[in-house]
Amino acid sequence: MMDHRIEQDGISPTMLTRTEFPGALESTYLSSCMRGLMPASGRKALDRHLDSLVTGRTDKAGLFDLMEETRSRFAGLVNADPDEIAFTKNVSEGLNIIAASMPWQAGDNVVVTLGLEHPNNVFPWLNQKERTGIEVRIVPERDGHIDIDAMIAAIDDKTRLxxxxxxxxxxxxxxxxxxxxxxxxxxxxxxxxxAVQSVGVLNCDVQDMIVDGFAVSTQKGLCGLYGMGFLYCRRDWADRMTPAYLARFGVDLGGGASEAATATLGYDLMPGARRFDLGNYNYPAAAVVHESLGILADIGMAEVERHVTSLSCAFADRMLALGLPVMGGPSGPHLASIVSIGHLAEGHDSTSDSDIQALSDHLTAHDVIHSIRRGMMRFAFHIYNTTADIDRVESLVRDWQSSRS
Ligand SMILES: Cc1ncc(COP(=O)(O)O)c(C=O)c1O
Structure with missing residues (x-):
């Protein structure tokens, strides 16, 4: 068994990067909020799966076992029961499964902070407004923060979600x-x-978080592929829901029934969130995320979160000390894995703020992989990052600053 414990901050290369994330040594990779680096064991598992397709020796029963083990690993990661987990394509599908399966009633409303949502958590509600006539109650953001008290104040006896x-x-x-x-x-x-910007980087416990639905995709903190996600739906809710789409895997035909077994008119839905599963799964993506989930479990999510947030907090404070406009100011409990630098504005992949754009270009030219979102540079940390990454960015920022003075 490989030792996946994180070594002390600042030791680079760590055992982890040498064995699992060699990509973290090739650049200063600060973009797990866009895509996590794929672990070497994930690549090997993917290769094995592809080899089986090339040779025509695919073991279908083995693939179903892989899916169930992956479901259980994800359930363990977020402290849920495997019956509360459905496989999806991405965050959007998870959110839409809930939106389309809710037993909406006339006059129902949904409360949402549209201004801070990724568009993929905006359109599902605008669509349901069109389809079912629900009201979408928009709560304003507060300086880049979700205003929990304002959201609570917007809830009334017609709020369903x-x-x-x-x-x-x-x-x-x-x-x-x-x-x-x-x-x-x-x-x-x-x-x-x-929860896609939390999963795999923060210690998420759906019981402790008191959430009913939790939608993620696998390409960010879970270091997997595009095109796969997980949806947690609390058993008590899922059992009351009629899925908008239904196919074989959402129907309970008994444990021994084959994949191609069918029912006549009467059928039972699978228990919990399993009713949202449809047909064949994204097996290549599952082969990869099965490995990443194993790595995260070996390290322990409390330790992952400690490591990630100690880096993001140190980064925020050190960039602030260099005089950069760190969104949210000094480090604090508001930080997760992401640190944004600049001012909230329009701008995806580029910004009209010429200073921020120039610094971003300088960092890109020196292989610091990061992104620009809403006009700000965005840096994100994961288990394969160390304080050496922060040292490198700090030194590049100093060079850039002195070249301009
Ligand atoms: C908060 C958030 N939600 C959703 C997404 C993407 O959604 P999907 O997995 O459906 O493509 C992203 C990033 O791509 C995101 O940062």
Whole structure:
């Protein structure tokens, strides 16, 4: 068994990067909020799967075992029961599964902070407004933060669902779900979170977070491929929901029934979130994320979160000390894995702020892989980053500053 424990900060290359994330040594990779680096063991598992397709020796029963093991690993990661986990394509599909399967009633409303949501958690609600006539209640943001008290104030006896990101895609601040979760739970209101900027980097426990739905994709903190996601739906809610789409894997034909077995008119839905599974799965993506989930479990998510946030906090403070406009100011509990630098504005992949754009270009030219979202540079940390990455960015920023003075 490989030793996946994280060594002390500042030791680079770590055992982890040498064995699993060699990509982290090739550049200064600060972009897990866009795509996590794929681990070497994930690549090997993917190769094995592709080889089986090339030779025609695919073991279908083995693939089903892989899916169930992956489901259990993800359930373990977020402290859920495997029956509460469905496989999806991405965050968008997870959110839409809930949106389309909710038993909406006339006059229902949904509460959402549209201004801080990724568009993929905006359109599902605008679509349901068109389709079912629900009201979409828009809560204003507060300086880049989700305003939990304002969201609670927007809830009334017609609110059926509240949705929010656990960490925004930009500027990347955390939103604590527990207060609003407890409020919603008492009133049987569904709390649905887009957790893709938390999963794999923060210690997410769906019980402790008091959420009913938790949608993620695998290409960011879970270091997997595009085109696969997970949806947690709390058993008590899932059992009351009729899926908008239904196919073989969502139907309970008994344990021994074959993949191609069918029912006549009467059928039972699978228990919990399994009813949302449809047909064949994204097996290549599952082969990869199965490995990453194993690595994360070996390290332990509490340790992953400690490592990631100690780096993001140190980075925020050191960039601030260099005089850069760190969104949110000094480090604090608002930080997750992402640190944004600049001013909130329009701008995806580029910004009209010429200083920020020039610094971003300088860092890109020196192989610091990062992104620009909402006009700001966005840097994100994961288990394969170390303080050496921060040292390198600091020194590049100093060079850039002295070249301009
Ligand atoms: C908060 C957030 N939600 C959703 C997405 C993407 O959604 P999907 O997985 O559906 O492409 C991203 C980033 O791509 C994101 O940062």
């Amino acid at each position: 509240v949705t929010m990101p656990t960490v925004t895609f930009s500027p990347g601040f955390r939103a604590d779900t527990r207060k609003i979760g407890a409020f919603c739970r008492e009133r049987d209101i569904f709390l649905l979170v887009d």
